[in-house]
Amino acid sequence: MRKYILLTITLFYMGICFAQDTVKSNRETVEQKKRLTETVTETYKVLKADKKTKEGLYTAVYKRKTALAVGRYVDDKRAGTWHFYDIDGHLVENFDYDNLNLLYEEPMDSLSQTKIVYSFDNKFTDSDRVTRPLKIGGRCFGFIPYLKVYTLSENLYGINLYTAVAILEVLVSPGGRLADFKVHIRSNGYERITSFSPELIAEDDKVFVPATLNHKPILSRIFIKCRLTNYGELDVD
Secondary structure, three states, rough: HHHHHHHHHHHHHHHHHHHHHHHHHHHEEEEEEEOOOOEEEEEEEEEEOOOOOOEEEEEEOOOOEEEEEEEEEEEEEEEEEEEEEEEOOOOOEEEEEOOEEEEOOOHHHHHHOOOOOEEEOOOOOOOOOOOOEEEOOOOOOOOOHOOOOOOOOOHOOOOOOOOEEEEEEEEEEEEEEEEEEEEEEOOOOEEEEEEEEEEHHEEEHOOOOEEEEOOEOOEEEEEEEEEEEEOOOOEEE
């Protein structure tokens, strides 16, 4: 009888160890790298048993030296506090994904007004309190999904890509959702505007913190200067 008890206990603990080893094996990760734009590369880990599931540290780096985004994934979802930067390495946002809370945003007076401009349909006075719309991820990393949609149209072939100016225009609803977006290409006095369907953008990337006027959400537009690459694609600037 004693032998049977010992055998049962042994098998029980072997089962626990096997289960633990199985769980550990299922959480093993491998590193992946992918180019997001001509100058931005993301590095992240995925489960070895399911390479579609991100797990662990995530970084997006500009020109192989400047971090644009640093955070971590748990079960393919962003978790904890993520840090977002501009191409010069200046911190622009800290966002807590566990509690969906914006912990830090770059002050307005430190923004480069040559690269981002906000527009409001509402009229307001100096006594009104106005807040700008915000995209989690900042001006650089946050709008990469929008830049990736664009390709140079045929009627712009032959323009000088070095002197052309590219502007991404994003319309944000009072509900904090993407309502519309366009790309303006300006070169030698010529301007071409291309409109895109919001359906081209993933649901998570359509979410904004809306602009407000005296604490009430309002419609707003964001204009972001981008860089047109030699291949006619858009990149962060």
